[in-house]
Amino acid sequence: xxxxxxxxxxxxxxxxxxxxxxxxxxxxxxxxxxxxxxxxxxxxxxxxxxxxxxxxxxxxxxxxxxxxxxxxxxxxxxxxxxxxxxxxxxxxxxxxxxxxxxxxxxxxxxxxxxxxxxxxxxxxxxxxxxxxxxxxxxxxxxxxxxxxxxxxxxxxxxxxxxxxxxxxxxxxxxxxxxxxxxxxxxxxxxxxxxxxxxxxxxxxxxxxxxxxxxxxxxxxxxxxxxxxxxxxxxxxxxxxxxxxxxxxxxxxxxxxxxxxxxxxxxxxxxxxxxxxxxxxxxxxxxxxxxxxxxxxxxxxxxxxxxxxxxxxxxxxxxxxxxxxxxxxxxxxxxxxxxxxxxxxxxxxxxxxxxxxxxxxxxxxxxxxxxxxxxxxxxxxxxxxxxxxxxxxxxxxxxxxxxxxxxxxxxxxxxxxxxxxxxxxxxxxx
DNA sequence: TCTGGGGTCCTAGGACCC
DNA sequence: TCTGGGGTCCTAGGACCC
Numbered sequence: 001x002x003x004x005x006x007x008x009x010x011x012x013x014x015x016x017x018x019x020x021x022x023x024x025x026x027x028x029x030x031x032x033x034x035x036x037x038x039x040x041x042x043x044x045x046x047x048x049x050x051x052x053x054x055x056x057x058x059x060x061x062x063x064x065x066x067x068x069x070x071x072x073x074x075x076x077x078x079x080x081x082x083x084x085x086x087x088x089x090x091x092x093x094x095x096x097x098x099x100x101x102x103x104x105x106x107x108x109x110x111x112x113x114x115x116x117x118x119x120x121x122x123x124x125x126x127x128x129x130x131x132x133x134x135x136x137x138x139x140x141x142x143x144x145x146x147x148x149x150x151x152x153x154x155x156x157x158x159x160x161x162x163x164x165x166x167x168x169x170x171x172x173x174x175x176x177x178x179x180x181x182x183x184x185x186x187x188x189x190x191x192x193x194x195x196x197x198x199x200x201x202x203x204x205x206x207x208x209x210x211x212x213x214x215x216x217x218x219x220x221x222x223x224x225x226x227x228x229x230x231x232x233x234x235x236x237x238x239x240x241x242x243x244x245x246x247x248x249x250x251x252x253x254x255x256x257x258x259x260x261x262x263x264x265x266x267x268x269x270x271x272x273x274x275x276x277x278x279x280x281x282x283x284x285x286x287x288x289x290x291x292x293x294x295x296x297x298x299x300x301x302x303x304x305x306x307x308x309x310x311x312x313x314x315x316x317x318x319x320x321x322x323x324x325x326x327x328x329x330x331x332x333x334x335x336x337x338x339x340x341x342x343x344x345x346x347x348x349x350x351x352x353x354x355x356x357x358x359x360x361x362x363x364x365x366x367x368x369x370x371x372x373x374x375x376x377x378x379x380x381x382x383x384x385x386x387x388x389x390x391x392x393x394x395x396x397x398x399x400x401x402x403x404x405x406x407x408x409x410x411x412x413x414x415x416x417x418x419x420x421x422x423x424x425x426x427x428x429x
Numbered sequence: 430t431c432t433g434g435g436g437t438c439c440t441a442g443g444a445c446c447c
Numbered sequence: 448t449c450t451g452g453g454g455t456c457c458t459a460g461g462a463c464c465c
Contacts, residue, residue, distance in 0.1 A: 043449090045451050045452095048451070062450090065450085110447075111447080112447080229444080259452080260450090304450090
């Protein structure tokens with residue numbers, strides 16, 4: 001970590017979509033404009049995306065949807081189930097536009113990207129940011145905010161200001177020390193990237209309440225209480241880039257697929273169907289990154305919000321040799337489930353985790369005779385993945401996942417799949 | 430009964446992010 | 448009636464080895 005050298009002259013932009021899921025819904029349903037709109041998590045549970053009008057109603061992020069449905073309706077607003085297929089598709093459109101503005105793009109999440117701007121020092125970056133915003137909106141309909149500064153952490157700060165104060169018109173460039181200091185003085189420490197609830201509470205107890213006070217804190221103190229990660233944050237606030245731009249998304253080291261059920265589930269048969277389906281999804285993700293897993297875990301839990309006997313447990317087993325072959329993973333998972341299952345409980349959630357993930361090319365050849373890479377099994381998986389990619393998820397599926405699926409999650413307020421299903425294409429009249 | 434120093438690896442738990 | 452899902456990294460402590 002460079003703590004003594006010259007401040008580097010890095011420049012990075014953070015482009016962040018405003019109220020992303022809500023904005024996606026509005027692109028295809030303009031009636032939602034200027035009204036309160038919130039998007040719910042899986043199973044129509046918590047509010048995970050809020051329009052400005054919802055924020056103005058003081059409805060917090062993560063709040064259970066049912067508690068606020070009345071209030072939202074009263075103000076002429078709408079609650080929607082999440083439509084991840086739509087959001088993923090809109091996200092890749094936004095990212096394609098961003099790629100036109102810089103050769104270095106790190107897609108950080110479904111609605112955020114960092115752009116490396118080191119070759120852009122002599123440009124009018126203030127206007128460059130506004131141009132990004134304008135273009136993304138024209139081409140995708142999604143409003144974004146742009147923050148530009150010396151490090152990722154400072155670009156986040158700039159982005160917050162761009163989003164919050166309309167005077168900036170959605171884009172702010174923080175490059176000279178005086179402006180940075182001013183902005184940090186106005187930023188509560190809890191808003192700094194890397195400072196969560198626990199650290200916020202701790203820092204406040206020690207009279208560190210603004211980003212500026214955090215920037216000027218003692219290195220030793222920070223490293224001791226916030227670990228090396230916290231120290232990086234502080235150095236980033238000082239303008240030393242410690243968190244590099246990461247253009248190639250790293251392979252996942254663990255893959256989890258878990259869902260809450262639409263209703264309480266107590267039969268082993270329903271759980272077997274759900275677990276089969278989750279394994280299928282997880283294994284697809286695993287094969288997509290050309291990896292195999294060496295460990296499989298299955299977990300079950302009852303409803304923690306409900307009175308009554310609780311049961312939360314997991315079981316795992318090693319996979320040897322490591323594999324990505326769905327039928328074998330399902331078989332192994334169902335065996336684990338048999339051991340894990342206890343009758344008499346009302347289960348609310350189940351899931352599987354694949355871990356000890358390695359690239360398939362690293363599996364020793366000596367295991368070839370039992371290796372999924374070696375024989376028809378891999379070809380079969382490739383064929384299935386291709387079919388399901390082209391014709392939609394579960395064009396081909398495993399009988400163990402069931403057909404009726406009583407346990408399926410609830411998505412009562414789902415918008416059409418405007419961009420990903422032919423039948424749901426918007427109609428032009 | 431007394432009883433060193435150092436290294437590695439693994440795991441659980443806790444912090445953070447979106 | 449109804450309270451999400453999916454990740455990463457770091458550290459402390461225990462097991463084990465010489």
